[in-house]
Amino acid sequence: MRKKLLCLCAAVLLDLCFLGIVCRLAVGMQWEDLAKVEQADQTDQTVSSPECFSGGELALTFDDGPHRVYTKKLLDGLRERGVKASFFLVGENIPGNEELVRQMAKDGHLIGVHCMAHVDLARQPIEKSVEEIRETADRIEAVTGKRPEYIRPPYGSWSTELQEKVSMTPVFWDVDTLDWKNRNTARIVKHICKNAAVHTVVLMHDAYQTSVDAALETIDTLTAEGYTFVTIEECLID
Template sequence: MQKDHFFTRRRMLLAGAAALGAAGTAGGVLAGRSQETTGTAAPAPVPGPQARQALKGSTFRLQPLTGDGPPRAAPRKLKVRREPILRISGRGRQMMLTFDDGPNPDYTPHILDTLAKYDVRAMFFVCGECVADYKELVARMADEGHVVGNHTWTHPLLTTLHRKEIRSEMERTSDIIEDACGERPQWFRAPYGAWNRAAFQLGAKMGMEPMAWTLDTTDWMEPGADTIIDRVESGAAPGVVVLSHDAGGDRSETVHAIREWLPYLLDSGYHLTVPRRRV
């Protein structure tokens, strides 16, 4: 019941964030980044009255994990950006697929199965509290060549948090991702597309580039699989970054829809890419 309550509150906040998306950040380009073959402007909402009534974290928040493992390698520090990366660059019909809020044992394995069937790689922006329960799914993502990104621990609206709280959300998630798959994430996505200066600064300090999206499938609204399929197929274009979700609510429509729109993109000549790992 607590998780259902959390998902309901999240959907309410997502609706508010989507309404604010029109006031979002201008586009950016993923330049100078080589990619592996296997997705134009993401909302970066300016908080309004609805957004200020944000979640303070999930109702089933987990305690920090501790251990006596080897010391973690210092992250490579990056230039601090002023806006997230919104599209991918490169020649030809390239797109990128991204999935947020997971992992979830009811939906993530089916999405991974579909991606494997077509030999496609994607990005998964995971929440630390979900990773804590399903580390094996994050390990599978990495093993199958997908890129695992940081989506905070409890999926809060960062613009309502103090800098110390934002740092905790990000650091704990990077730590548990490393525990699950052996590498710290090199990409970060702000929940609800709500970015602020602290998120950019802290992400760069932790060695993570900020990634947004171009095309929102609106699967978080559960509009029906046909609507999701139509949005992806009609919105497909070179450079597009597709946003879907593998957790955070009932994602059965997403599972069904990807089985239809993924082969359509491939048959249409699109190459689906992920960022190459930095060394």
């Protein structure tokens, strides 16, 4: 009797073990299938996600000009495409390049102050920074007849004290192309397109051929994607 009972218990245990194995296999298959589905969904999203979002407005901004060679090429390219941009000028670069500044104004580009020289405005005496800003604004007004209202502080360095002393609107950026550093047209275009979004402010410099080429190629590429290009003023108003 005892032997029969032991045999019966052993048989039940074997059945339970077999059932457990089957259940684990079934559950494992379900999780594996689910993982495959999720992986497929993620793959589909990656493949179908465009590098440039469709539509929107971008403000292309250019620092450190005017440059007697490259600013002229950029202005001519923008005129051909009917595109307006924003230029933040270095005061020291204006003498001898007045005609370029006049062309900027005539074509409807926004002209703002960068500085007399490329210095960190927040790291020098406030009086000196204010004087440099005003002198640059004076030079722009003498050429265009209009007082600039916007400033792009070098390095994005600004302070509450400067804001109180200077009645201008500081302009920063959303996308830094680092075009002055990599000087690679394809890389600059790819970076802008990858980060394009509504009301994106793009920082560039009109002192390099690669930057000019990248700006014009970006315009052609994103215009086909449904983008429009605006000045900083238009961007802020919208």
